[in-house]
Amino acid sequence: MKDGRPGAPSAVSYRERLTTPWWWYVVALAVASLLAGEFRISGAHLTVWIPFGTLLPLAVVIVWWLGRSTLEVADGELRVRGAHLPLTYVSGAIALDGPTLRRVVGREGDPAAFVSIRPWIAPGVQVWIDDEDDPTPYWVVSTRHPDRVVRAVRGAG
Numbered sequence: 001m002k003d004g005r006p007g008a009p010s011a012v013s014y015r016e017r018l019t020t021p022w023w024w025y026v027v028a029l030a031v032a033s034l035l036a037g038e039f040r041i042s043g044a045h046l047t048v049w050i051p052f053g054t055l056l057p058l059a060v061v062i063v064w065w066l067g068r069s070t071l072e073v074a075d076g077e078l079r080v081r082g083a084h085l086p087l088t089y090v091s092g093a094i095a096l097d098g099p100t101l102r103r104v105v106g107r108e109g110d111p112a113a114f115v116s117i118r119p120w121i122a123p124g125v126q127v128w129i130d131d132e133d134d135p136t137p138y139w140v141v142s143t144r145h146p147d148r149v150v151r152a153v154r155g156a157g
Helices: 022-041 049-066 098-105 146-156
Strands: 012-017 070-074 077-080 083-086 090-096 114-116 124-129 138-142
Touching (some): 070 146, 077 138, 083 114, 090 098, 090 146, 124 146
Parallel strands (some): 114 138
Antiparallel strands (some): 012 070, 077 083, 090 124
């Protein structure tokens, strides 16, 4: 646990970077190259390198930005995308496979739920909240290792 001092180590029971797949960079660069090539074909009087020099790096930055979030169970909290849930309010957690995750966040889901899913990560975890002051019934988050997250939530709570 953290002892209150700045820079003190925290007790991390689980941490996962929710990065985008490597091939997304290839696809993004291909799409950006096609768009940049359209400027040349259109006859726009631009220097040839300007569309390529801006769109290709922009494509890489966008894909990197999409995959920069982390899922963490540490210091008695579940953290994802800047949100945190104290594990003292967690009443249960279950691992979800891809199709079940899509159903839970789709038509069978509660609109008041906190949802943090990534389309490139199929499985996930559903965490139920038992807090009368919080209108959120549960969290649904994407993870590549749902069983590990469930163990970490149950072990830390």
